[in-house]
Amino acid sequence: MLxxxxxxxxxxxxxxxxxxxxxxxxLVLLSGPPQRRVLQAVNAAAAALGLRAGQAxxxxxxxxxxxxxxxxxxxxxxxxxxxxxxxxxxxxSQVSLQYPRVLLLEVESSLGLFGPWPxxxxxxxxxxxxxxxxxxxxxxxxxxxxxxxxxxxDGLALDCPEQTRAALEQMPIERVGLPAEAASAFSRMGLxxxxxxxxxxxxxxxxRFAAAVQLHLDRLLGLRPMALSFYLPPDRFDLRLELxxxxxxxxxxxxxxxxxxxxxxxxxxxxxxxxxxxTLHLEHAEGADTCVAVGLLAVxxxxxxxxxxxxxxxxxxxxRAPVRNLRLQTExxxxxxxxxxxxxxxxxxxxxxxxxxxxxxxxRLGDTAVHSLSAQADHRPECAWRLDPAVRLAPMxxxxxRPGWLLAEPQALPGVGVQLLTGAERIESGWWDGGDVxxxxxxxxxxxxxxxWAYRNLGEEGPLWLQGWFA
Amino acid sequence: xxxxxxxxxxxxxxxxxxxxxxxxxQGLQPSGHAALDRALPGGGWPPAALTEILLAAQGCGELxxxxxxxxxLTANGERVVLVAPPFIPYAPAWQAAGVDLQxxxxxxxxxxxxxxxxxxxxxxxxxxxxxxxPHKADDRALRRLQVAxxxxxxxxxxLRPLQAAVNPSPAALRIAIDAxxxxxxxxxxxxxxxxxxxxxxxxxx
Numbered sequence: 320m321l322x323x324x325x326x327x328x329x330x331x332x333x334x335x336x337x338x339x340x341x342x343x344x345x346l347v348l349l350s351g352p353p354q355r356r357v358l359q360a361v362n363a364a365a366a367a368l369g370l371r372a373g374q375a376x377x378x379x380x381x382x383x384x385x386x387x388x389x390x391x392x393x394x395x396x397x398x399x400x401x402x403x404x405x406x407x408x409x410x411x412s413q414v415s416l417q418y419p420r421v422l423l424l425e426v427e428s429s430l431g432l433f434g435p436w437p438x439x440x441x442x443x444x445x446x447x448x449x450x451x452x453x454x455x456x457x458x459x460x461x462x463x464x465x466x467x468x469x470x471x472x473d474g475l476a477l478d479c480p481e482q483t484r485a486a487l488e489q490m491p492i493e494r495v496g497l498p499a500e501a502a503s504a505f506s507r508m509g510l511x512x513x514x515x516x517x518x519x520x521x522x523x524x525x526x527r528f529a530a531a532v533q534l535h536l537d538r539l540l541g542l543r544p545m546a547l548s549f550y551l552p553p554d555r556f557d558l559r560l561e562l563x564x565x566x567x568x569x570x571x572x573x574x575x576x577x578x579x580x581x582x583x584x585x586x587x588x589x590x591x592x593x594x595x596x597x598t599l600h601l602e603h604a605e606g607a608d609t610c611v612a613v614g615l616l617a618v619x620x621x622x623x624x625x626x627x628x629x630x631x632x633x634x635x636x637x638x639r640a641p642v643r644n645l646r647l648q649t650e651x652x653x654x655x656x657x658x659x660x661x662x663x664x665x666x667x668x669x670x671x672x673x674x675x676x677x678x679x680x681x682x683r684l685g686d687t688a689v690h691s692l693s694a695q696a697d698h699r700p701e702c703a704w705r706l707d708p709a710v711r712l713a714p715m716x717x718x719x720x721r722p723g724w725l726l727a728e729p730q731a732l733p734g735v736g737v738q739l740l741t742g743a744e745r746i747e748s749g750w751w752d753g754g755d756v757x758x759x760x761x762x763x764x765x766x767x768x769x770x771x772w773a774y775r776n777l778g779e780e781g782p783l784w785l786q787g788w789f790a
Numbered sequence: 791x792x793x794x795x796x797x798x799x800x801x802x803x804x805x806x807x808x809x810x811x812x813x814x815x816q817g818l819q820p821s822g823h824a825a826l827d828r829a830l831p832g833g834g835w836p837p838a839a840l841t842e843i844l845l846a847a848q849g850c851g852e853l854x855x856x857x858x859x860x861x862x863l864t865a866n867g868e869r870v871v872l873v874a875p876p877f878i879p880y881a882p883a884w885q886a887a888g889v890d891l892q893x894x895x896x897x898x899x900x901x902x903x904x905x906x907x908x909x910x911x912x913x914x915x916x917x918x919x920x921x922x923x924p925h926k927a928d929d930r931a932l933r934r935l936q937v938a939x940x941x942x943x944x945x946x947x948x949l950r951p952l953q954a955a956v957n958p959s960p961a962a963l964r965i966a967i968d969a970x971x972x973x974x975x976x977x978x979x980x981x982x983x984x985x986x987x988x989x990x991x992x993x994x995x
Contacts, residue, residue: 671914673869679910684903690896694881704881706896723853723884724877768970769850770994787880788849 321427321478324465325407325443326455330420332360334399335389337451338560340574345386349376359391389563396420402558402582404550406450408589410443415462415547421469423462423547436476450585451578459483461541463496470494480541487539488514495539501532513539552590556597557648558582565604565641569634572601572642576633577626579647584622593618593655599629602644611636614686617674618653624675631682698748699756700725700772700786719744720762722772722787729784732773736766737783747777762789819945822858825989826974830963831982835859839962839980840936840946844955848876850969852949853887854994859945860919861888868918873897873908876923893918901925905935912938912946919945933960967991 327333331348339346345365351357356376368383376388400416407414410433413425426439433439440456447454455473459465460483468475468486471494477483487495490513492505510516516524517536525533537543560575576599587593595618599611611632619625671679680689693708704725743759757777764770770789775781800806820827820834827834835841843852860870870893872879885891899907908922912935920939924931927950939946948961955966955977964977973988 671916673914673916676910676914676916680897680907684897684899684907688898688907690898692879692881692884692891692894692896694885694891700880704878721883721886722880723857723887724849724875725880726877767847768972769847771849788877790849790851790853 320425320460321430322459322462322465323424323426323440323443324457324459324462324469325422325424325447326457326466326469327403327420327422327452328455329360329453330399331391331396332362333452334396335563336362338562338575338578345370345383347379347386347388348391349388350391392561395559395561398558401550401553402586403450403452405552405589406446406585408550408552409585409591410439412549413547414550416550417462417545417547418466421466423466426458436478440474440476446585450581459486461538461545462547463535463538463545464541467495467539470496484540488512488517492516495535497535498529498531501528504528552586554652555648555650556583556586556594556652557646559602559644559646561644562642565643567638567641569636569638572633572645573630575645576629577622579645580626580629581622583647583649584620584625587620587652587655590652591655592652593620594625594649595619595651595653597629597647597649597651599633600644600646600648601638601642602646603640604643606640608646609636609639609642613682615678616681617678618655619674619678620655621675624678628678628682631679635683698746699754700746702749702754720789722770722789724788724790726786726788729774729786732763732765732771732783732785734782737773738764740764740770745777746774760786819859820862821855822862823855823992825992826855829976829985829989831979835945836962836980837945838940838943840932840939840948840960841963841965842932842954842959842961843947843949844952844964844966844977845949846952846967846969851967851972851991851994854991855965855967855974856921856947857884857887857889860894861890863918863945864890864893866918867893869893869895869916871895871897871908871911871917871920873911873920873922874899874901874904875921905931908946908948909934909938912942912944915942915944917942917944919947921947921949923949927954929958929960936960936962 335348336342336346343364345368346362347365347370348359349356350359358370358372358374358376358379360372361370365386368386370379370383370386403422404414404416407422407424411424411426411429415423417423430436430439433442436458443456444454455469457465457469457472458476458478459468460477460480464483464487467490471490475486477486492511492513493502495513505516521533534543538545558579560579562575566572583594583597596612596614599613601609601611603609613629613632615628677689690706691708693705695703695705697703739761741762743761745759747757749756758774759777760772760774761783762770763773763783771785772787772789773783773785775783818832818834818837843855845852863870865888872895874897879896881891884894897907904922904924905927908920911917911920927948932948935946935948952966962980966975966977968975972991972994974991975988976984978984
């Protein structure tokens with residue numbers, strides 16, 4: 320088995336920065352008690368101002384004035400690790416979050432689909448960069464070795480135990496994950512490299528050091544297996560993005576929204592499912608959340624399309640208060656069935672399939688704007704058609720000439736100059752469902768030369784009622 | 791003066807520009823009415839362009855004009871979209887005219903969204919024809935429809951009252967429908983001279 324270790328060295332900082340549209344403004348993460356706030360991490364722009372991780376906030380403020388402070392939130396980091404595991408689950412069925420800030424993937428069984436490794440690695444890096452995470456990736460023959468080699472290397476690919484062992488021998492003794500006292504004891508003994516330690520006789524090591532040291536060394540070399548707990552994707556998606564500032568316009572919500580949707584699609588791709596409805600919660604400082612429900616007619620997972628739809632719904636919304644946090648929730652994750660496409664598409668320039676167009680129209684015009692039409696077997700004109708039919712009947716043979724346009728409500732037709740073109744056609748039906756109709760229909764020509772379909776109720780005198788146009 | 795300048799030389803130097811008749815594909819989108827197809831320069835509707843149909847009154851024969859084309863498109867499995875029609879398309883009659891209703895889509899929308907919806911449908915390229923009834927369409931709006939029809943390679947029809955005929959329009963084809971006598975008048979057709987004689991609507995009345 321081959322194990323890829325993806326180390327996320329700046330996870331906490333990336334987690335904050337990916338939700339913001341301004342990567343170049345100085346940003347620091349704060350941690351520690353309120354009396355003594357300490358800079359946990361700084362971004363490149365803040366480092367250029369002379370800020371360093373580990374500084375006290377007061378001294379940082381003395382050095383530079385304008386930088387953004389964000390509180391370090393371990394819970395958000397944990398949620399993000401889960402998301403990344405869901406993303407990685409797409410590439411391997413064995414994904415482990417054994418170590419903090421690290422994804423361990425068994426990749427040998429995935430190489431047939433995604434491989435060879437250089438291409439696979441490039442894809443992992445490209446997708447992580449798109450998600451907004453910096454990464455170090457190492458491939459080795461066992462998970463512990465991959466994790467420890469990632470401490471010193473990036474892009475290392477070792478595909479057999481001998482190579483792994485050779486690389487491990489060159490590792491400095493402090494960087495291989497040994498207990499701190501053991502590592503310092505080794506270096507005080509003059510053993511700077513792991514290779515020197517491994518050259519020592521086992522019995523002597525076992526006598527001088529705790530059993531954990533030997534166990535760790537054996538695991539590094541793959542002599543003893545390590546039990547890893549593997550990630551199992553959940554059946555729902557719930558991600559929250561803290562904006563850390565009050566947002567009052569839709570425009571400013573679009574960037575975090577795009578992030579959330581991209582995360583959602585990364586999760587969906589891992590589960591090979593799609594989404595049919597999801598809810599956007601706009602959390603306010605006080606009061607209940609504003610919920611935006613987005614429902615689709617078909618299962619989708621294309622990020623661009625989901626973003627367009629969510630944006631369409633969001634733009635119609637009146638924000639009643641500034642938005643603090645954005646949260647995307649969905650319970651409904653049906654299996655995704657890709658669209659059936661012809662190899663030789665008769666319309667090659669088709670840049671948006673009909674399903675997407677329909678969703679787009681519904682998002683802006685309302686859920687009930689787009690209809691299909693069907694004919695029903697009924698003699699009454701108002702019952703002979705239906706919107707959005709559940710079942711489609713086979714075309715019927717036309718009984719008589721019928722108008723192409725039907726008026727929603729019959730209108731009185733002024734009698735002057737109207738010329739009857741045909742004799743009466745009696746339509747008498749509907750006594751069983753209350754919509755009783757007894758009418759004589761005529762094809763008439765109006766003085767302006769239009770052909771109309773008009774009727775008179777049986778036993779009634781008076782004007783004709785216009786019901787349709789023979790257009 | 792007096793030096794003889796050869797015409798070929800001028801043309802070779804590109805100092806004189808010569809208009810060439812553009813070769814038009816024939817009969818890509820026949821209207822289904824033989825007399826009309828003969829009169830139109832492309833042998834039918836201008837493909838991937840806007841056609842303006844100017845009506846003497848709503849219901850004066852627009853369906854008679856369009857039904858054969860719609861029937862042909864839906865039979866080929868191409869979608870036909872009606873954006874905000876003024877009346878209900880009466881399904882049995884459309885079916886009798888040969889239109890396959892499963893490819894017919896109706897979009898109900900407010901007056902100010904008609905052009906937006908039509909433009910989206912045209913631009914997507916997933917429809918065979920888009921019919922819209924814009925309430926107020928100025929030159930700019932029609933030009934947008936024309937560009938959208940071009941980029942989506944879709945037939946576009948804008949149905950407007952006859953009063954709009956006096957305004958210039960960017961549409962590739964403008965046809966007026968008269969009710970009395972029942973006839974079509976081609977007001978403008980791109981790529982040829984508009985026939986001066988009206989064309990009688992066959993089979994109407």
